[in-house]
Amino acid sequence: MTYDAVTEQDPLGMRGIEFIEYLSPHPDDLGAVFTRLGFRLVARHRSRAVSLYRQGDMNIIINADDIALSSRTVQDEGDQISAIAIRVANANQAYHHCIQQGAWAVPTRADVMELKIPGIRGPGDSTLYLVDHQHKVSIYDVDFEYVSDDHNPPALIGGLKFFGVVQYINPESTAEWIRFHARMMGFRALPPQTRFGILPQGTILQSPHGHFYLQLIEPVGDALFDAEWYEQLARLAFGTPDVPATVRILRERGVSFEDNEFAHPDTQGAVTAGLSFGINFEIVRCPATPESP
Template sequence: MNAEETEFGGPPPLIRGIEFIEFASTRPEELGAILNRIGFRLLARHCSRQVLLYRQGAMNIIVNSDPATLEGMAREGEDHQISAIAFQVDHAGQAYDRSMAWGAWPIPTRAGAMELNIPGIHGVGDTVIYLVDRLRPFSIYDIDFIYLSDQREVEPIVPDLHFFGLVQYITLGRSAQWTDFYAQLFGFKALPPETHLGILPRGTILASPCGRFYLQLVEPVGDALYDTEWDEQFARLAFGTPDVLGTVQAMSAQGVPFQDNAFVHPDSHGAITAAMSYDVTFELVRHAAEPAPVADTAP
């Protein structure tokens, strides 16, 4: 351990994967229909807020249409946006305290009576990065959600489909700053510049310390340099699959369109959905799922 790690609370937390991705949506039924087409199923509703839980395999997606969450979106005129990512970590409280020591911005607690308080910090734009304790003896969804039936598991639309990561738009010249943010707080590492994953090579790719997911930082180029609406934000959710074309076929059979033109088209490396709603697309990337970590309840 170096002096800097000692001063700021030890090494980065042990990240084990993505617990959930949250979308804020002014049209939750529309977004839910899109999620259904790519294989997710509605399993539960929040006990006190306008929040829904969708699941497919080991992936959880939260659709948040609570009025308090949608205030900013109403001003920006967007229907759906990625509003949060939750990291699975060992010892969430310690991870949160370390983030605070490194200068992260806390978010006000949103938990009400009998609700679980999940620590979180400010991420890009208005998003939140939650820290979910992997060593907890219970499911966080059993605390805050009411299941619609006895169903808890949903077979994935294709075998081994998993969260690959997020594309994050950033303003010009900010790649180094965001790389430092994720490296210092969470131990992400930038892959060599020549590394390309999927079919869109542009951007800085950051690998999570567990090697199970990635973040792609994308600065504006070309006409986007002059686009006053190029905001820093999580722009797109990507799924990993060992068989991209097989996944395209399975999703297409459910009515999911894919971009197929002179610039972007599905191939064995990746694919991007055509917009099923104006402001939501998804990406497929050829990637074999890393095995889930073995549970360890030692302090």
């Protein structure tokens, strides 16, 4: 079976993540954070305040567009993950599959000569975009202008990749979100004892072929009564074959890590600390995935 095959277990023909998008009122500060993580600014949108950062096969979009910022349901000064773009076998077919399964369509705001990417509503204000992973023309070539001839800077650390995203969910809604991600994209819940990294809360969902993971977390303790708790894509995790080496390299670049009685770097993972406007990241040791491309 090829990774392009659409099956009952893999209804989108999912091949991985095309980009992670952040909505940010402070794009320069957030861009500096990603630069410390090894990303490089490679392009800017032709008509909006949107920037593309890249290293290796990973793309980060920082969206500071006024219309996008004003459309947020939860108005705060923080940066947040606003979209995940998924590489699929056929974007049009994947989109219609999701709509048939009950997804809410997200209107695309594409101007003249801009690329229209289909998307569905994700957690909170977020969007799940669907991108053909065998598209003959890069989706960025249409909407962005490159800042130099170097469009593809290498990864800072060998093997570094997108690992997954933490999703905050409402109380007692884990089963509902498991069904949503299974119907739409073929994610499956892993056994309760399965844990990656050093933050073991919640339920872990795995994408077809183990390309990507979601960690569903319900509020516990005082968070049950916290007015600031809302459903959202909350934190991005990077996978690496060697967590201590990755932590050492990133520390040398000015990235600090939580190191206290609740969280400290070890061979399984680490959590960054003190970054831009409430944003932090996880570093997770990659599990063995024999089907990885």
